Amino acid sequence: MFKLQRYFSLASAAAIILLTVALSLLYRQNAVVNLSKLIEAQNVALAQSFANNIWPVYTDYVNSVAEIDGDALRAQPETQKIHVTLKALTAGLPVLKVKMYRMDGLTVYSSEFSQIGSSKEGQEGFEKVLRNGKPSTKSSFRETFWSFDGQVENRHLIETYLPIYGPGGRVEGVFELYSDVTPQIVDIGETTATVVIYLLLGLGLLYGVLFLIVRSADRILKRQYNDLEHEIAERKQAEEDRRLALVDAEQANQAKSEFLATMSHDLRTPLNAILGFSDFIRNQYFGPVGDKYQEYAEDIHSSGELLLSLVNDILDLSAIEAGKRPLAKENFSISDIVTECEVILKEQAQSLGIDLVMKVSKDTPPLYADRRAITQILLNMLSNSVKFTPEGGKVTLRATATNTYHTIEVSDTGKGIPADKIETITDPFVRGVSDPHKSHQGTGLGLSIVKSLVDLHDGELDIKSTVAKGTTVTVTLPIQRDLHLSL
Ligand SMILES: Nc1ncnc2c1ncn2[C@@H]1O[C@H](COP(=O)(O)OP(=O)(O)OP(=O)(O)O)[C@@H](O)[C@H]1O
Ligand SMILES: [Mg+2]
Structure with missing residues (x-):
């Protein structure tokens, strides 16, 4: 300093x-x-x-x-x-x-x-x-x-x-x-001595005043220097802490993804066995079983299916998070996958007394995206609407497009999501209104997967909902061109 x-x-x-x-x-x-x-x-x-x-x-x-x-x-x-x-x-x-x-x-x-x-x-x-x-x-x-x-x-x-x-x-x-001139010279000598004394006094006084100013300036300078050093040290420490925290978080995330992937694999194998054997019992391939066994086998099978879908969801999500979900982009017609989804959900909607309506604009251009991912997005959105809409309700899908983006909107007249939950509803395992009868049990992963897949396509997800009135979930995807085709 x-x-x-x-x-x-x-x-x-x-x-x-x-x-x-x-x-x-x-x-x-x-x-x-x-x-x-x-x-x-x-x-x-x-x-x-x-x-x-x-x-x-x-x-x-x-x-x-x-x-x-x-x-x-x-x-x-x-x-x-x-x-x-x-x-x-x-x-x-x-x-x-x-x-x-x-x-x-x-x-x-x-x-x-x-x-x-x-x-x-x-x-x-x-x-x-x-x-x-x-x-x-x-x-x-x-x-x-x-x-x-x-x-x-x-x-x-x-x-x-x-x-x-x-x-x-x-x-x-x-x-x-x-x-x-001895007396005059002595006089001059005396006057010179007086001049020296006055000069020393005057300059000494000036020095004293300046010294005080400089001393306080010096103190301010020292304080600021120390503050600065302290701040720099703190910042360095904070930066180091942040770096370590980031390393920790990355390691934790990596560990979580690896754990989920391993766990899901480990769960899937025995689950497939459970499903396979219960299927045998359920369908009585090797001779009849009693009524009660039959019922238990049904239970085992449906629980196994539920568990398998959960494991698949977790596996999907962790694959996306770990960046191990490559997009296989291709050109396909949006009405094709809408029809596929309709086929899958039609029966369920009918049985629940829900009107399922699909509207795809005629001039909608083909979508250049990962077909399996888009199908999953639509299925998750539609199945939510079907699941959370009471009998007599209506679920509508609308697909439109402009020059720059595709819009797929699924709206329903269901029970809605509370306003304070909307912001976090796409986080894994978050659910909306709790259902006392647990008739619509879900794990809270569907929308997380939708959000992750939409993000992978550089798209946007928007959720608007009013409790007891209905929900509209909108996905916007930028129109992407197949570079191979356009060349
Ligand atoms: N259309 C909807 N109407 C009302 N609530 C909805 C709707 N869509 C989602 N929700 C609420 O958001 C929660 C999270 O939805 P998400 O799809 O992520 O999970 P889930 O449907 O509960 O389970 P799953 O993992 O099987 O999809 C739901 O539990 C539900 O409370
Ligand atoms: Mg869901």
Whole structure:
């Protein structure tokens, strides 16, 4: 996770230090430059007064001095006079030292006598003044320094070379003034320290406020990150659970289908034997049996038949569910299978006093589907209607078609299905109104098979029913073409 708080602290500390150092240095530099300019301006004024008062008086003396050594110069009475005059002129001013140079660089006067007679020729500041005719200034620090009043220590100085202009406007000599700016520099130092303190306080305050904001942002970020991690873990877990559940369900379904298939096979074999032997007894193939035996044999046989049809239904359903019910599609006439169903159910309907009516539209095109499956669908629908319709009722089958689909509808005037059962009535083993007399016993598999077979044909099943009025079950099948024929 991004460590916002840590990076912010490091970056801010570095920025605060850099900013404080840079700003205080800038301030100090600026203050020193301004001070230098100010002192230079003062020195220019002072030098002008020297040039006016001293230079004209001593011009001849200065120019007359030959290449004599320092001692001889120091012994000159003019030296002493210049010294007294300059000392008087600079009294009360921060000027610590004054020097006077001739154009050839000879130091004709210095308030530090030992320097009189030395040459400035070739010295940078001096030459610059001669070249430009303008003042030149630099600052320095001296641990010991010789002033008008003797030796002083630890002084910040501003040294200015100033050109001396003669009456003709020509540069005739150079003054050098040393001004003491120690108090101002100390002031600047103190102000710089104050600036640093204020900067640190201001930036520190800003840092504090930003730190609080960043800390709460960091906490929010951490919380969201943890929430996200938690959510991701939960989702992964849920996904894993779902996957395992799916695997379980698939395994259970597979196991169920296998169990049903095996069980149904196992049941069918002995059932066939029961049916076969009871048939022998029932029909008395090997000589007569007593009345009671006869009756029991009938019972055994009808129970066996019921059981066999149940097993067949279960087997069908599990085969469809397991995807082991391949569709053998072919073209056939819908009225053919309607007639077949009518033949099968006619007798039963008649015996129950039910009117069975079949209506197939004349222009109905052939159906391209699994014939056995469609027959089973119709038989299940019709047998339900016959089974759940009381005497005197009517069961009607209508088969129609449009360009895109076939519709087969079976309606009756029977006892109907309760509204709250309709949604689940196609689930296996679900039955509608319970019959106290159990006269219409069914296992609740017929409609499940219908639904599964209709689904296999990409069709739709619709059930509409009103209790005590009747039921209409509609199957819609998309018209499918036999690709082999159409090619
Ligand atoms: N036409 C109908 N009229 C009234 N009730 C019906 C009708 N068709 C189905 N039902 C109700 O729906 C239930 C489920 O029907 P389904 O055909 O699945 O099973 P069943 O007929 O009971 O048994 P079987 O497996 O022998 O078909 C029935 O028990 C019945 O209660
Ligand atoms: Mg049924």
